[in-house]
Amino acid sequence: MLKFALPLHLTLRSFAWGLSCVVVGAGAYADKPAAPPVWTLGDPHLDVVPRTPQEAKRISDVTAMPTDFSVPHRFEEKSAGAATVRVANSADAFSRPSGNITFEDELNFKVGNGLFRKLWVSAPASTLASDGLGPLYNARSCQRCHIKDGRGHPPEQDDDNAISIFLRVSIPASATAIDTVKAAEIAGYIATAPDPTYGSQLQDFAVQGHASEYRLDVQYTERAIALAGGATASLRHPEYKAADLGYGPLHRDAMLSPRVAPQMIGLGLLEAIPAADILAQADPDDADGDGISGRPNVVWSVEFDRPMLGRFGLKAGSPTVKEQSAAAFAGDIGISSPLFPAGAGECTDAQTACQTAVHGDGDNRGTEIDAEGLELVSFYSRNLGVPARRDVGGVDVLRGKQVFHATGCAACHTPSFVTHRLRDQPEQSFQLIWPYTDMLLHDMGPDLADNRPEARATGREWRTPPLWGIGLTQQVSGHSYFLHDGRARSLLEAVLWHGGEAQTQRDAVVDMSIADRAALIAFLESL
Template sequence: MRRLPVFLALFFGASCEDLAPALEPGEELAGGDTTIRDESPNAFSYSARNMTFERRQRFVVGNSFFNKNWVIAPASTTGRDGLGPTFNARSCSACHFKDGRGRPPEADEPFTSMLLRLSIPGEGLHGGPRDVPGYGDQLQPNAIDGVAPEAVPKVTWVERPGAFADGEAYSLRVPTYTLEDPAYGPLPADLFISPRVAPVMIGMGLLEAIPEADIVAREDPRDADGDGISGRANYVWDLAADAAVLGRFGWKANQSTIAQQTAGAFLGDMGLTTEMFPLENCPEGQPECAAAPHGGQPEVTADLLEDVVFYTATLAVPARRGADAPEVLRGKGLFAAAGCVDCHVPRHITAADAAIDEVRGQTIWPYTDLLLHDMGDGLGDGRRDYLADGNEWRTPPLWGIGLVETVNRHTSFLHDGRARSLMEAVLWHGGEAEPAREAVRSFSADERADLIAFLESL
């Protein structure tokens, strides 16, 4: 049964100590032995702290290819040519600046650290989203010489006012996305557009090492226990397995492994082929794209892809800051009392036989269940993604969230960055999370401050 909101818990006699639990052993080491103690703008960019010097050399190579710009083929830099023909960014780090979080554009800025997924109603290959004729499944707003960019994305905002139970006002901004100057035919009237900011990169290898059985055990698609939470797993097509497997990565858990996520980003974001995705990203109806020069077959060699995957999988999670401060511990209790831990599950233990040495047998604190949850119409994009429906999103990990402003110089949160603060992100929660949101709306100003102090410590 769901815990009572704080004001009711206090009314029925819960003590202050119940709402200010102690720091648990090792809780401040969010990534277990991989954890880095750093609070600087580089906090997301370190290798796992339990990595040997010899293995760190491979991490450095992967880091180099993650950060360097790719160029148009043919070029003298043959190891980095083949960009496009259409693309979103010239490097991985252009979206994941300092391995951190992207944001929506301001004013007339280009879309530099977020992308737009596209689809039309119906089911595509292997049960995935159905491509848009002439445009595929992701908007490419940039292109090399001689190839037209697909369209120009725009976002506008409308403010939606609200108030906490104590009368303090707030405002949430509501985005609308449009595509101007489409280059490859009219856009369909039933087009789905799903904006996605680049997520923080830390701890992905640890998430991949959580045993599948532990994730699936938390499913409750029919809400059999009556707690209002009905998380469920997404099952997505895995190219290596040639089968549908558990999805863990992406805003809708629509990627199965770090390797497939990385290879998919090389193709979808930069137009670079791999052995996993050997065909250029040229939808039917884009002849100039299909005729453009390429940088080899594949453009990203198997060794290079493996190095970038290793780098991605072994980025360290920063340690928590002030985890034992009284206001943080009170906020931790409020986070649990509101029901947030029903989806943002604090603690996991990784598999002892995980593929990467550094992530084996670690007790970690990512605050996610990696399951899909209905977040309500307010956050819905209407777009199916394998088993995920238009209102469902994967519970995002919260580790590192308090360092986003330090690393990325913004406080834009949620899948599309619409929330301008952590509190706005909470207030956008609907669907299964509506009771938790309403509990937070009932908090006093001091309680809200404690809750944010806890989130900022993560």
């Protein structure tokens, strides 16, 4: 059970972000002064023991950037602290529980895993505990998108389904009469609304008797990149189309964004990073002049009915593991929960057959997945263990680590944090972790832009993705596709797609020697 604690008194105003909303494209609250914030950005989802001054000093020392690259940094082989797990030599490397989990909680983890893997069926069915699928959906289980708890991929050929990628969709809120008064409390919030016909994501499957919403069509064009030392690389530029629309045209102002399912490891540890530590790295006006302007996303929490720091999702659009899980049940599978109780899932009022269909919430569960089931899935997601680093003392890895820092990659991919000391989550409590993310939004330039805002994130901004486990992608997922839509086919391609705030770092990689590029990739593959 989640418990409440007094939040940290850190307001948006304390970071001098102004009282007027930032205007970014259609749908922003233009020319409307924002009321002074009456809320704080803390961690109400966690039962926190405050840090002592002595602990704060120890944390500052242990998370300081390295200066000696001749030997591994102290403790860095333990990516998740005591929660780290040994590397399994199989595709199950991301599917093990936290290394410090208790025997009793390992049972809860396994039950949560069963619910995560469960195939839902359409209602009515004799298996009352498993009915309620759809009627429109992207997958029949969580595991079908997050295969082996790893990352998804775009379709690889014409006959490959798009089960681990979908299109998000929204329109500017100014084009609708939707009530966004709560979101208006968040300075800089960019108001959007679901497409009036298709909702907030497109589902490419439907139960019998219903039409699916679309078919994802992806076309690529290749562009060669010359690298120093006579090497070359090629980037594939994707074009996405929502083909074979089942319910008429999209809204004329519809904004589409492709999303590949991300890996699941370490989510509970990311949730346990103090908001204060994340906010302390924000530099929205680039006051230090390094070209990096990380900004926190701030979202309205359905779970807590208040603004919170966004942490999860490719644009940090969700504040907690539980809320992210419930939203995925609703949007991806069409399963209702106490946080999102609509039996029709993502169906809109315009989809009358979906709204009037039989749903699976008519028994004593109340919703298609009940509160206990949602808690178990959240516990499972929170406790998927992070594998230990490999070859941390290797000559190429240490050289690559030095290149990583010298190039400025650590300005966004912050190596380490220490999590909150927590009363009721021992697995995540007071751990030195190495996720290589600042959890902030960054402008990644026009080539990676989806031109679709999400809360305070603009159409060019993405949350810095954690890098831990990235070297095991091929082993776990059977591919090496990266970025929000899987367009990059290697770690080098992923780096070469960087632009905007990371343009300088990207250009440095293009211009560096072949040996240094190889060392940088060796370091990333060790994470």
